[in-house]
Amino acid sequence: MTNGRGLAVEGVAPGSIAAQLGVEPGDRIADINGQPVEDILDYRFLTSDEELALVLIKPDGEEWLLEIEKDFDEDLGITLAGGGLGPTRRCQNRCLFCFVDQMPPGLRPTLYVKDDDYRLSFTQGNFITLTNLQERDFRRIIRLRLSPLYISVHTTNPQLREKMLRHPRAGEIMSRLRQLAGAGIALHTQVVLCPDLNDGVELERTVEDLLSLGHAVRSVAIVPVGLTRHREGLYPLRTFTPGEAREIVERVRRWRDRCLARREEAVVFASDEFYLLAGVPVPPASHYDDFPQTENGVGLVRLFLDGWQEVARRLPRQMSRPRRVTVATGVLGEKVLAPVIHRLNRIRNLSVELAVIPNRLFGEQVTVAGLISGGDILAALRGKDPGQPLIIPPVMLRRGEAVFLDDMTVGELSRKLDRPVAVAEGPAELAAACLGRPLPEEIS
Template identity: 55%
Template sequence: MNSNGLLITGVDPDSIAGELGIQPGDRLVAINDRPVQDILDYRFLCATEELVARVVTGQGEEWEIEIEKDYEEDLGLDFGEHSFGPTRRCQNRCLFCFVDQMAPRMRETLYIKDDDYRLSFWQGNFVTLTNVKEAELQRIIEQKLGPLYISVHTTNPELRCRMLNNRHAGKIMDQLTRLAGAGIEMQTQVVLCPGINDGKELVRTIEDLAGLWPAVHSLAVVPVGITKYREGLHDLRPFTREEARHLIELIEGYQRRFKVRWDDPFVFASDEFYVMAGKPIPPTENYGDFPQIENGVGLARLFLNEWETVEPDLPDRVEPDRTVTLVTGASGASFMNQVVERLNKVKGLRVNLEVVKNTFFGETVTVTGLLTAGDIIESLQDKEIGDLLVLPTVLLRNGEDLFLDDLRVCDVSEQLQVPVEVAEGPRDLVEAVLGIKQDANW
């Protein structure tokens, strides 16, 4: 955070700031004598009808500007990439950290460990709160920065200190209790490690966090991710099928109790646990208001729900005949198989499902979103792909066509000599498979 205020990168000419002559290159230093450290301060301090803004111009002049406006009216300032200043970095050394297991020689951003409560509020990033000081906790409360997404892992203070390798990690229940008392909504998660924070420790965590409902709105339990790059790291192993089944039984038991008590399931096992256990994806009512989709909780159910709306409209046949290949990871194969089976009942259409093994991170990593372009190319290079290759959008960096290994969709198309389309959800997928979409990367 910059003690000299926020650098202004853009001004809406029709706004209050534009009328006052504020320009890009000026700095917003304070509002009502309170420092403006980032865009959260700006938004909070602007929520008033009368204010005094202190601005330092690009020429070094200091202005104090009295402003009268509507309560929710914005000043019209843009701060671009400077909105938050430097990202708060993680001070933990978690024994299960996925970043520590990242393959070498990848793009720099994949090695960044952020732990910034501001980005938790702004973007939904999970944070541990171990680097949050008293003044920052007060700021969260004063500015009502919720919902926050918080990695709890365990509510046992001693165990949490060991798991995060941080002596400050044991304060979590005190922090959560204080935030809950102030009405801050929280979505929480546990990265579950066999023999460490499961069993009785997980029971304790569920019950402790449920005691803070409804401020603690949800708890997602996700399995530890283990890649082949673990040399010198803590000895961890994946869950067995039987362990995954026991875990689901435990969580579904709590869901039944919480739905009776609150009409809310509260705690959820991630989709990956159901795949591990070989159990069907639960019905919609088991996911409440789907509070943790981005955490892999309920994505499969939403996919299947959309598929059920699309499937009745499939044609009896396609002309001319088409052969299409779909790509998925091992975790997605269980529900993609039924989609492919139904598509293959359309006359003239042949759909192949390619379940790609993750050789880049190791075969214990089964989620589709962690497949690389290289693994897809290697898996398909000697196979008949057909007229089109369809990839799920979860393979790509958000808003871009970049895979984890820095290859692009056009690289896959060129290497495999086949048109490639990217599909988001069943309707998009069906349009691509039937040849309705016209934006192939070829």
């Protein structure tokens, strides 16, 4: 919530309802239809009505009562300061596997922030644990119908969850999930799986408990714990072996087949990392429902491979002049991209090198492309093939910005490597970047 009573107005769209009524930046929205406006969730919920009585506070303290008639869900044209959320709710847990606790020093401050905010779960798909919520928060979630929510479950064993999250209310997870499910809140859940801790029979219990909630649980994603080299003094954890990854994949296959038979949805998914580690094919697209957890690394490989099949049919047979490029990825990405690079190299006059970048920032046991820093790329490629274009995926960068985890920009990397750097998202952009020109349209 912003300082003072109500939410601060940051902008007003010209010609909008708000502009016509004299709303200006710096005003505050105190309440709507007699209800206080705590944040943008209240604002959106309350302004969906057709008739509004809105109390506006001017900078000099004068209060205006605006009576508004509008179409259902018609926008008032108001932009709220700070996105209308105010301070982020922080995590109260001390999870044994927390990735933030394994971050090296010296990175940008926002990377060390631990959020556990149900509002961000609803608006952005962030995962929350429910441990920092009071009864009024649950009532508000239900009253505002904040659905779906994304819940980090990890285990449904009360004692084990208290141990893993190190929070006294962590063991209440199933009663809280039942409360939300009973109110019609859809739930996307995740299990960060730690060997010898919440796997095996504990994982069986967790998935069975979650499936017992019926259609309220829309998805269960099982993802492996991420470990860096910065774990001094932390709980002893290890990564999964390829054999253990194959066991996880097989368990998920059985759950998925059962769910497909019972409710025609897969529901339970293993992250792509498990399939790549196990060395087994990822399932076809039909087994990923509507791809509910791609942000969690579930199904991205399948989407890429299916997209590549379409792109491969549009590739030229040869280039008019020789061209050499480099494509950078992480260790796991090599397994996905190797056949793609092989196909591109069949184009006459095109030479594509796949550069697998070791992770120096977090440690070489971190193998995903999304955690590679600009410094990692610089260390691996400095002095090699100056002038030759380098192609990177956008997962290496801060969302919406050309900045790596270590705050190096794409421009800085380009200057230090003495070569152009291009960002390519998806198969079509990757192929176009390698070719140096757009792909031809597919001819039906």
